[in-house]
Amino acid sequence: MSIPATVPLKPAPWKDPSARPYVQLERLTKKFGDFTAVDDISLKIYQGEIFCLLGASGCGKTTLLRMLGGFETPTSGKILIDGEDMAGVPPYQRPVNMMFQSYAIFPHMNVEQNVAFGLKQDGVSKAQIKERVATMLDLVKMGDFARRKPHQLSGGQRQRVALARSLVKRPKLLLLDEPLGALDKKLREHTQFELISLQEKLGVTFVVVTHDQEEAMTLASRIGVMNHGEIVQTGTPSEIYEFPSTKFVADFIGSVNMFEGKLVEDEPNYVRIQSDELGSTIFVNHGISSPPQAVVWAAIRPEKIFMSIARPEGTDNIVQGAVQDIAYLGDLSIFLVKLPTGKVVRVTRPNTSRHSEEITWDQQVYLNWDSTSPVVVTR
Amino acid sequence: MAKRSLLKRLGISGGTFVVAVPYIWLLLFFAVPFIIVLKISFSDIDLAIPPYKPLIESAGNHLIAIKLNFNNYFFLFTDSLYFSAFLNSIKVAFISTVLCLLVGYPMAYGIARSAPATRNILLLLVVLPFWTSLLLRVYAWIGLLKANGVINNVLQWMGLIDEPLPMLYTQFAMYIGIVYSYLPFMILPLYSNLEKMNWQLLEAAQDLGCRPWQSFYKITLPLSRNGILAGSMLVFIPAVGEFVIPALLGGPNALMIGRILWDEFFSNRAWPVASAVAILLLIVLVPFMMWYQSVQARESAGDGR
Numbered sequence: 001m002s003i004p005a006t007v008p009l010k011p012a013p014w015k016d017p018s019a020r021p022y023v024q025l026e027r028l029t030k031k032f033g034d035f036t037a038v039d040d041i042s043l044k045i046y047q048g049e050i051f052c053l054l055g056a057s058g059c060g061k062t063t064l065l066r067m068l069g070g071f072e073t074p075t076s077g078k079i080l081i082d083g084e085d086m087a088g089v090p091p092y093q094r095p096v097n098m099m100f101q102s103y104a105i106f107p108h109m110n111v112e113q114n115v116a117f118g119l120k121q122d123g124v125s126k127a128q129i130k131e132r133v134a135t136m137l138d139l140v141k142m143g144d145f146a147r148r149k150p151h152q153l154s155g156g157q158r159q160r161v162a163l164a165r166s167l168v169k170r171p172k173l174l175l176l177d178e179p180l181g182a183l184d185k186k187l188r189e190h191t192q193f194e195l196i197s198l199q200e201k202l203g204v205t206f207v208v209v210t211h212d213q214e215e216a217m218t219l220a221s222r223i224g225v226m227n228h229g230e231i232v233q234t235g236t237p238s239e240i241y242e243f244p245s246t247k248f249v250a251d252f253i254g255s256v257n258m259f260e261g262k263l264v265e266d267e268p269n270y271v272r273i274q275s276d277e278l279g280s281t282i283f284v285n286h287g288i289s290s291p292p293q294a295v296v297w298a299a300i301r302p303e304k305i306f307m308s309i310a311r312p313e314g315t316d317n318i319v320q321g322a323v324q325d326i327a328y329l330g331d332l333s334i335f336l337v338k339l340p341t342g343k344v345v346r347v348t349r350p351n352t353s354r355h356s357e358e359i360t361w362d363q364q365v366y367l368n369w370d371s372t373s374p375v376v377v378t379r
Numbered sequence: 380m381a382k383r384s385l386l387k388r389l390g391i392s393g394g395t396f397v398v399a400v401p402y403i404w405l406l407l408f409f410a411v412p413f414i415i416v417l418k419i420s421f422s423d424i425d426l427a428i429p430p431y432k433p434l435i436e437s438a439g440n441h442l443i444a445i446k447l448n449f450n451n452y453f454f455l456f457t458d459s460l461y462f463s464a465f466l467n468s469i470k471v472a473f474i475s476t477v478l479c480l481l482v483g484y485p486m487a488y489g490i491a492r493s494a495p496a497t498r499n500i501l502l503l504l505v506v507l508p509f510w511t512s513l514l515l516r517v518y519a520w521i522g523l524l525k526a527n528g529v530i531n532n533v534l535q536w537m538g539l540i541d542e543p544l545p546m547l548y549t550q551f552a553m554y555i556g557i558v559y560s561y562l563p564f565m566i567l568p569l570y571s572n573l574e575k576m577n578w579q580l581l582e583a584a585q586d587l588g589c590r591p592w593q594s595f596y597k598i599t600l601p602l603s604r605n606g607i608l609a610g611s612m613l614v615f616i617p618a619v620g621e622f623v624i625p626a627l628l629g630g631p632n633a634l635m636i637g638r639i640l641w642d643e644f645f646s647n648r649a650w651p652v653a654s655a656v657a658i659l660l661l662i663v664l665v666p667f668m669m670w671y672q673s674v675q676a677r678e679s680a681g682d683g684r
């Protein structure tokens with residue numbers, strides 16, 4: 001998982017209280033009947049961001065995007081784009097283009113005509129249209145299919161046409177609903193980097209919906225994790241990954257080992273958690289704000305757990321278990337280690353050398369982790 | 380011992396059978412009458428029952444003579460009455476089709492976009508008139524349109540007019556009758572086309588800068604072309620030969636080919652001429668049907684919406 005190479009020289013706009021957001025949602029809610037699809041979302045998105053909405057199927061991502069595009073009327077709350085209240089502004093007057101999850105490609109037009117549609121609508125000159133359409137089709141690698149009708153295309157090709165059609169107008173704000181879902185890994189990575197470079201070249205603000213967390217990690221300047229219509233956490237990819245604020249986020253982004261426990265020592269600079277699941281205590285070298293004896297969860301990423309046959313030094317954060325299963329994934333291997341309590345812990349280990357220490361099935365191993373590694377969440 | 384069905388023993392598979400039934404039906408009730416009409420159109424008129432001479436005669440010596448008589452067709456071209464009746468029929472059918480389209484399209488669109496529950500009620504209302512006979516419904520229009528009919532009475536009572544408007548037995552009444560009667564044939568194919576429409580395409584068009592009417596013109600209209608064609612053909616083809624409505628509602632000079640056919644057949648007992656008119660009418664309409672068929676075939680081959 002890589003993080004965009006652009007390191008902002010200025011402080012990130014979301015950390016700068018004087019920065020003006022390009023998109024601002026204020027207590028936005030959408031109800032279908034008595035079902036709440038989007039629940040009281042407040043959010044600021046800044047010029048030039050690639051903001052990824054990440055969440056499970058049905059959590060309201062598309063609904064949120066459709067409200068930004070002007071296709072759904074909010075039940076309550078406000079949408080401001082570039083400081084302007086969007087209430088009552090129809091889609092064709094918003095500085096926004098949307099790529100639909102279902103692509104919505106015009107079946108009676110060929111690829112070229114589909115992509116040119118929006119430009120024609122804006123009265124761009126013929127020569128310009130031709131050039132911009134050709135460039136865009138090359139970018140999504142559809143140049144050879146310009147004359148094809150949509151029904152002659154594969155699913156991934158259609159998706160690329162839809163993407164090209166929304167990008168070609170270079171709007172101030174681009175809403176992409178699962179833009180790369182149907183593409184193979186290689187093409188997806190290629191297109192991801194094209195999107196990032198497009199963003200850098202044109203300064204477009206993106207809101208990208210995805211339920212692929214790896215994609216969110218690659219693309220996003222910030223990620224908003226959604227659950228049941230709410231945004232549960234926003235932050236940069238590394239913040240979300242390293243400091244998830246809830247059990248849900250920790251679980252949703254990447255894989256994680258979650259240990260339920262009770263706070264037994266709660267000091268300003270460290271805490272100790274007694275976990276029956278783990279059969280041991282967890283020592284964390286930073287304080288948390290939670291009442292003593294409260295039930296908390298310690299989340300530890302599989303790559304942050306070390307595994308050894310010999311007992312490591314120290315007293316804290318060490319447990320013993322038996323290797324139950326091994327999956328070889330090429331660059332790394334996943335080990336499932338069963339603790340005496342019955343809990344199965346997931347550990348990953350990079351296959352850097354042809355291991356000095358060969359670990360096999362049913363072997364007794366020690367697991368340990370740094371006291372900085374666990375993230376303690378209270379809900 | 381396995382019993383084989385009769386069909387199997389005759390070497391007819393189930394598939395052939397299914398296809399064969401409608402073909403036999405068409406053969407019996409379409410091809411045979413057509414051949415009879417064609418035959419009569421080549422015969423000489425005769426004062427007999429039936430009022431034409433046989434086409435095939437024995438010429439003695441076990442020979443038979445087939446006398447094809449093209450006079451009936453030539454006759455149609457010598458008298459300009461037939462030509463202008465043809466032209467007028469096509470004109471009336473064309474205008475009626477356009478009117479049906481103008482009225483039917485918004486209705487079909489409205490039904491297709493309404494909630495599924497209301498949709499069925501609205502469709503039912505469209506086909507409801509079929510439950511009574513066409514003749515009755517046309518008579519009802521007479522009651523509405525005549526000089527002391529409902530419409531005139533209401534207008535006079537409201538003081539909008541002093542004299543009753545002459546509406547019955549005019550072109551106006553005839554068009555009302557035709558449009559009214561054929562409207563369901565326009566609405567139903569249009570509806571079944573629009574009902575399959577992906578409305579998100581309109582959102583996409585609006586997103587790309589189209590106002591609602593532009594997205595209608597650029598997306599909905601071209602995509603419903605098939606429905607428009609189907610509906611138009613279903614109205615146009617029977618309207619060309621329409622007889623009852625012009626006769627009952629139209630003026631005495633509403634010269635329609637259907638009327639001519641009726642007159643030749645029943646009043647003049649000129650069966651051969653009437654048959655020639657019928658055959659010519661068919662020849663005029665066949666290109667329309669073939670064109671429609673080819674468009675349908677082409678569209679269903681592509682455009683997997």
Ligand SMILES: Nc1ncnc2c1ncn2[C@@H]1O[C@H](COP(=O)(O)OP(=O)(O)OP(=O)(O)O)[C@@H](O)[C@H]1O
Nearest residue numbers: 032035037056057058059060061062063064101211
């Ligand atoms: N028009 C509608 N009427 C009623 N319920 C709706 C409507 N549109 C969406 N919903 C409901 O709102 C919820 C959120 O839907 P939405 O399409 O926003 O999900 P999503 O996050 O985009 O999911 P996915 O990842 O599967 O695309 C779903 O439970 C859905 O059933």
Ligand SMILES: [Mg+2]
Nearest residue numbers: 061062101177
């Ligand atoms: Mg969605």
